[in-house]
Amino acid sequence: MNSPNTRQSNDDYNELSEITRSEALDVIDEAWEESTTKLHLHHVHLDRFAMHSILEKFDRDSSRIGERQRRKIEKLELNRCSFRDKESLRILVILMHMIGRDLREMVYVDSKSGRFHFHGTTESILFGLNQVPLLRRLSLEKVDFRGKQIGLQLQILLKQCFTLQYLRLYGCSIDSDAFGPFLIGLRGCAGLVRLDLNGWNLDDSQCDFLVAALMHSASKRTLKLLELSRSSIGLDSLRSLARLLDEAESLKVLALSSCQNLLVGAKPDSPAYLDFAAAIRSSSTLRELEMEHILFSEQLATPLLRAIKANTFLRKVNIEVAAGGQEQDNNAITLSFCETGYLALEEACI
Secondary structure (H helix, E strand, C coil): CCCHHHHHHHHHHHHHHHHHHHHHHHHHHHHHHHCCCEEEEECCEECHHHHHHHHHHHHHHHHHHCCCCCCCCCEEEEECCEECCHHHHHHHHHHHHHHCCCCCEEEEECCCCHHHCCCCHHHHHHHHHCCCCCCCEEEEECCECCCHHHHHHHHHHHHHCCCCCEEEEECCECCHHHHHHHHHHHHCCCCCCEEECCCCCCCHHHHHHHHHHHHCCCHHHHCCEEECCCCCCCCCHHHHHHHHHHHCCCCCEEECCCCCCCCCCCCCCCHHHHHHHHHHHHCCCCCEEEEEEEEECHHHHHHHHHHHHHCCCCCEEEEEEEHHHCCCCCEEEEEEECCCCCEEEEEEEC
C-alpha cells in the first residue's frame, strides 16, 4: 500500500507529465508546419504519445500527397530532447526507419536532464541510425559512448554508412571498451571529410591508434579537417600528428587548441616536437593550424615558427607565445599567420 507521500509524489509526477506532453505536442505541431524537409525539436520531453503523434503526421502526409510528392525529411535535429520511456525510444527507431531513405543529416544534443533522461537513449539512436543508408552528416554532442555494446553499434554504423562525410562527436565520453570498436569502424569508413572529436579525453596512445586507423582507411585520401581540441594528448602525440601531416592526402585543417598537456616536457630539440615542425614545414595541403590556448615559450616556439614561415601554403595559424620568455606571464602574444604571409602580432590576455 502506497503512503500518502508516495501517492502525492505520483500525482505531482503525472500532472507534470501532462504539462510536458501538452508542450511537446505544441512544439511538434509548430516544427512540422515549419518545414517539409527538416524536423527540428528543441528542449522537448518526448513520451510515447508525443512520438506517436510524429508517426501519425508522417503517415498522414505520405498517404495524402503520394509517393512522388511525399514529405521527405532530410534533416532531423533533436536538441536537448529527452525520451521519457522505452516505448518512446522504440518509436524513434521506427521513425528513423521510415524516414531513413531520405535522411541526410542527423543532429542530436544530449539533454542530461536527470529524471527525464531514459536509460538506453544512446543505444536506440545508434540503432536507428543504422536504418539510414545515405547519411552524409552526423553530429552527436555530449553523448555517453561508454560500454562495449555501444562501441559495437558505433562500429557498425561507421562501417556500413558509405556516404558519411561529416562526423562530429563533440564533448562525448568514451572508454576503452568502446574505443576499440570505434577505431575499427573508422577503418571501415568509405571516406570522411571532417572528423570532429573536440572535447574527447584522448591520451597519447589513443591519438596514435586514431591516426593509424585513419591512415589505414579511405579517409587517408579524403580527410580535410581533424579537430582534436580540448583533449589530453601530450608531447608523444606530436609524432603521431606528424605522421598524419605526412600521409594524409587532403588535410587542410588541424585543430589542437586548449590541449593543455601538449607541450609538457617539450624542449626545442625534443624529437617528437621537431618531427611535428618538419611535417608542418613540408605539408603541401595544410591551410590552417589552430593551437590557441597553448602557451609556448619564445625559445620553444622558434622551430615551429620557422616551419610556419617556410610553408607557403599555410593561410591561417594561431599560436600563443609568452612575452619576454615568461611562461606564466598573463600578457602573452598571439601570433596569427594570415593570407598575406606576414606575422601579425597583437597583445592578448590568456
